[in-house]
Amino acid sequence: MKDYRLVTGFSGVQRTTDRAWIPDDLQNRDYQEYLHWLALGNTPEPAIIVKPAEPSIDLALQNPALRAIVQALADATGVPFQTLIESARQKLAEK
Numbered sequence: 001m002k003d004y005r006l007v008t009g010f011s012g013v014q015r016t017t018d019r020a021w022i023p024d025d026l027q028n029r030d031y032q033e034y035l036h037w038l039a040l041g042n043t044p045e046p047a048i049i050v051k052p053a054e055p056s057i058d059l060a061l062q063n064p065a066l067r068a069i070v071q072a073l074a075d076a077t078g079v080p081f082q083t084l085i086e087s088a089r090q091k092l093a094e095k
Contacts, residue, residue: 004034004044013044057088 004013004022012023013034022030038044061067074081 002045003037003042006044006047008047008049016045055092057085057092061085 003016005016007014007021010021010023012021012025012031014021015030015034020030022028022034025031061070070084071081073079074084
């Protein structure tokens with residue numbers, strides 16, 4: 001394991017020994033140590049790329065407010081709740 005890891009979406013690095021997040025600030029002592037470590041010929045671990053979760057109707061419906069909105073839409077349109085949910089699942093599957 002290397003001493004540092006690059007981080008996506010963050011201007012700086014993570015120290016792997018204690019998982020500290022080190023901003024790329026030249027005034028920061030930890031960042032200065034990182035630059036020294038680089039100057040000695042070391043390279044950090046690459047950033048871990050995390051794929052975002054796929055949208056999930058079931059997960060979304062665990063939110064009571066969203067469930068209430070879908071129910072209100074079903075009540076207002078006369079379309080059964082489950083029909084709206086299945087329609088949404090089909091739309092997501094088409095993407």
